[in-house]
Amino acid sequence: MKLNGKVAIITGGASGIGAATAKMFSDEGAKVVVADFSEKGQEVADSLFGNAIFVKTDVSKEDDIKNLIHKTVDQFGSVDIMFANAGVGDATPAHELSMEDWQNMIDVNLTGVFLSNKHAIKQMLKQDKGGSIVNNASILGHVGQEGITSYTAAKGGVVNLTRSLGVTYAKNGIRVNAVCPGYIDTPLLDEAPDELKQQLASLHPIGRLGTAEEVAKAVLFLASDDASFITGANLLVDGGYTAQ
Ligand SMILES: NC(=O)c1ccc[n+]([C@@H]2O[C@H](COP(=O)([O-])OP(=O)(O)OC[C@H]3O[C@@H](n4cnc5c(N)ncnc54)[C@H](O)[C@@H]3O)[C@@H](O)[C@H]2O)c1
Secondary structure, eight states: OTTTTOEEEEETTTSHHHHHHHHHHHHTTOEEEEEESSTHHHHHHHTTTTSEEEEEOOTTOHHHHHHHHHHHHHHHSOOOEEEEOOOOOOOOOGGGOOHHHHHHHIIIIIIHHHHHHHHHHHHHHHHTSOEEEEEEOOGGGTSOOTTOOHHHHHHHHHHHHHHHHHHHHGGGTEEEEEEEEOOBOSGGGTTSOHHHHHHHHHTSTTSSOBOHHHHHHHHHHHHSGGGTTOOSOEEEESTTGGGO
């Protein structure tokens, strides 16, 4: 039980990597708060046998994040772990990308992570017993990909935000790290035709897409005391994608 007695918020917990992490955290003894703008978050929370609640949240709205922290403390007494995981995809080349779509990407995938970190850190500072934050970045925070514009920009921001927050709050016992997954077989890839999925799989030396559970295991490691000397790090969970 690596997270016994801990209270963990998981944004984007209704689906994919977030839902797999919610289950894993709960199995490891944590109280879990599933935060998502999709009502499916309620089903995920209900499946965790009284160890979880769902708080409807749009991570791009600061009032929603404040409400999320407030409800978490109200229900479970503290915030010990934040997994800032909510995100959306977009693969539009720059010359075709509207300002609206650019802004939406930055609002959710970068500002949403900033707000989740900001308010978790505020609460953790108040509690004065440290904490652990894990952000969900991507291989596309480290390398570019043809045709992808706003997603790579936002994830690059998450990678370096993680470093700065890790450096800033180390003295307070708050560790801030990120996972950087390769292509993972989740609903985010649902729109991709099978042929594209096979092509994406072949880009990983391990020869397949990753699973949500494989990312959740890395998140669990970073969130837990097993990673007590790790902060500001971006852990690649990518089947060798970026090692080539
Ligand atoms: N699947 C991949 O290949 C892959 C690779 C690298 C990184 N990631 C990252 O992993 C994270 C999770 O993605 P996933 O693959 O599990 O996708 P997913 O679509 O299964 O889950 C994403 C969740 O985020 C929620 N969400 C989206 N916008 C939100 C908002 N504004 N407020 C609150 N919730 C919101 C969605 O409702 C959904 O439940 C994302 O940040 C994504 O960029 C995914």
